[in-house]
Amino acid sequence: MKSSLVTEHIIKWILSYSKQSNTDGFVIGISGGIDSAVTSTLAAKTGLKTICLEMPIHQEKKQVKRAKNHIKWLKKNFNNVISMEFELTEVFKKFKSKLNDDYHELALANTRSRLRMTTLYYFAQHYNLLVLGTGNKVEDFGIGFFTKYGDGGVDLSPIADLLKSEVKELAKHMQIHKNIIDAPPTDGLWDNNRTDEDQIGASYNELEWAMNFKGNSKSLTKRQKKVLEIFKTFNTKNQHKMNPIPVCAIPKKFKN
Numbered sequence: 001m002k003s004s005l006v007t008e009h010i011i012k013w014i015l016s017y018s019k020q021s022n023t024d025g026f027v028i029g030i031s032g033g034i035d036s037a038v039t040s041t042l043a044a045k046t047g048l049k050t051i052c053l054e055m056p057i058h059q060e061k062k063q064v065k066r067a068k069n070h071i072k073w074l075k076k077n078f079n080n081v082i083s084m085e086f087e088l089t090e091v092f093k094k095f096k097s098k099l100n101d102d103y104h105e106l107a108l109a110n111t112r113s114r115l116r117m118t119t120l121y122y123f124a125q126h127y128n129l130l131v132l133g134t135g136n137k138v139e140d141f142g143i144g145f146f147t148k149y150g151d152g153g154v155d156l157s158p159i160a161d162l163l164k165s166e167v168k169e170l171a172k173h174m175q176i177h178k179n180i181i182d183a184p185p186t187d188g189l190w191d192n193n194r195t196d197e198d199q200i201g202a203s204y205n206e207l208e209w210a211m212n213f214k215g216n217s218k219s220l221t222k223r224q225k226k227v228l229e230i231f232k233t234f235n236t237k238n239q240h241k242m243n244p245i246p247v248c249a250i251p252k253k254f255k256n
Helices: 003-021 034-044 061-077 089-097 105-127 137-143 164-173 178-182 196-200 204-212 222-237
Strands: 025-029 049-054 081-085
Touching: 003 025, 003 034, 003 164, 025 034, 025 105, 034 049, 034 061, 034 164, 034 178, 049 061, 049 105, 061 081, 061 178, 089 105, 137 164, 137 204, 137 222, 164 178, 164 204, 196 204, 204 222
Parallel strands: 025 049, 049 081
Antiparallel strands: none
16 A cells, blocks of 8 residues: 555545535544544644544543553644543443443443544534544444444544555554554443454454455355354444435325
8 A cells, every 4th residue: 555645645635525614623532542543643634723532431541541642742743733631431420320220231332432422523513623533444334343323423534445454554654653553453432441353253354354355255264254254244234334324215196
């Protein structure tokens, strides 16, 4: 991949989108992961106002440290970057307390993501900004590994046509901290800090292989067949996230 050309293309694209929408810049949630690090760096390179928002909810200390170090690096290199921290732990705890211990674990985890989306859009509207998505191609169009109306609720997605491996190439090209590049990917929605691979059952390298697989499954190893099964299962069950919202079309004869 020609990283310098890809970088410039994305910067021009998000600049153009901001101009067309008559907005003043961007707001993005910073998690300490590679996707938000790459996306926020691309936003910073536009020269427009870029608000980096930390929204911790029982966040693991290493994630918080990586996020803060990345923001510090951005502010050192780009004078258009502003940082804010909006602690959501108490909000989340209050919501959880209303459930009286009768809660669905995955639904509760997704609530964290939706609280963050709500917060991002508050600041976006307040400062006339666009919410930048941080999903990559594997997550957004391969297995649908994101929260509907959570981290999937964004205005535009700068890196959604890049595989995870390509996001890493971009991160290295833009000299993002190595500890962010090397950190195990995680959505940060669980108290036990489970990684994406823990949840999915396959690594991003394996998932990229499955996305591009066109051959005969009979010649595959046992592990390859398992990965292909994992990919197909996620891809099938998450179509509701990846496709437009179904609209019930009313026949014209019913309206006349």
